[in-house]
């Protein structure tokens with residue numbers, strides 16, 4: 407008897423074969439939903455773990471990591487060692503260094519002498535890893551989920567994005583890695599287009615910027631800063647008026663000192679986890695500058711470009727406006743009128759702009775189908791799922807749902823950091839195997855967070 411097994415890349419279903427428990431279908435040990443870096447790391451590490459029969463699905467036609475923000479010159483904000491495998495196993499053949507070796511690029515990297523690789527290179531590295539794996543299927547969107555109580559496993563409805571055909575996949579355990587979605591504030595939603603768009607689409611619509619008379623960037627996170635820097639670079643050629651508006655009191659830089667970034671460590675995750683949820687929420691609310699600000703090298707680049715723009719120009723036609731919220735936007739002929747308010751002065755004003763780029767961040771993508779099985783899952787009073795220390799959702803059935811995304815409330819600010827993804831996957835694999843394949847150390851950094859453990 408046969409079960410649908412997806413073949414890599416093409417995402418078409420091949421043959422059926424009989425599952426282990428006499429049922430008429432194959433049952434995987436683990437089915438992954440979403441293949442961003444977090445689940446791709448798990449898929450890569452599982453290749454060394456033949457005991458776990460796994461399959462992963464992604465709705466995109468191929469692996470692509472934030473393609474709208476792969477701007478030339480942007481860098482990974484963590485050292486290259488935060489690749490998909492090294493922090494679990496430096497000898498794993500899917501390490502970044504082995505990617506370089508396979509591509510015959512070790513010498514250029516050696517002479518480059520940098521830890522922060524280009525963002526485009528990280529994407530290329532992930533694509534290379536994915537192309538070597540057999541358990542990843544692209545062009546496959548998971549649209550529904552069910553738990554089959556009598557059979558003791560989950561069923562997933564998987565739709566082929568090209569043909570629209572649906573298939574059912576069965577798995578004893580799940581891992582959710584559906585990442586995050588861009589947040590476009592309500593004021594902008596009705597006008598979303600190639601001239602009013604989120605930073606996540608920057609490269610898709612950059613051409614429209616080149617023809618514009620005026621461009622406004624809203625927000626002061628890393629993505630907004632990168633879009634502004636790129637527009638500032640091109641402004642001398644295209645001569646548009648460029649405005650950067652933020653509600654924040656300043657264009658704050660991210661806290662990147664070595665002792666501060668130790669908070670992106672397993673030690674801090676363990677420390678944070680132990681608090682009750684309301685205290686975690688209070689701590690999290692104080693940590694904006696650890697992840698929301700702008701890298702200091704990006705700010706330096708921007709300042710240098712502003713200086714360059716000002717040479718022989720009394721009026722450089724670039725505005726940076728802090729302390730100002732954008733409350734609305736409407737079409738006005740062939741341009742847009744933006745309603746602004748300097749909140750400290752309580753002063754309202756408008757700005758006209760041909761293109762508006764909104765850098766208002768991302769929020770966790772918890773797919774609607776998770777609600778299909780919501781009766782089995784514990785939710786907190788704010789509607790968030792409850793997560794155990796080892797990244798399993800609290801469920802009232804014997805089969806596990808591991809979760810990589812939407813766990814900042816339980817595991818803290820490091821949850822979206824690439825450097826902690828491999829640590830999380832070590833824990834998930836150890837749990838799946840019921841033994842410690844990857845050693846987990848309690849003390850990994852110099853400082854102590856937990857005074858009780860001194």
Ligand SMILES: Cc1cc2nc3c(=O)[nH]c(=O)nc-3n(C[C@H](O)[C@H](O)[C@H](O)COP(=O)(O)OP(=O)(O)OC[C@H]3O[C@@H](n4cnc5c(N)ncnc54)[C@H](O)[C@@H]3O)c2cc1C
Pocket residue numbers: 439440441442443444445446463464465466471472475481482483484546547548549583584585586629768771773810811822823824825
């Ligand atoms: C522009 C940008 C740059 C970043 N740079 C860094 C950095 O330098 N360092 C760092 O530590 N962090 C960085 N981050 C944060 C974080 O590392 C990334 O967001 C990372 O992509 C998270 O990986 P992920 O696997 O959770 O999700 P994602 O990369 O978001 O992938 C989720 C995947 O799930 C798929 N999916 C969703 N729903 C379904 C479904 N129903 N069926 C099938 N597939 C589905 C999506 O197609 C997507 O491919 C950055 C974030 C952004 C936005």
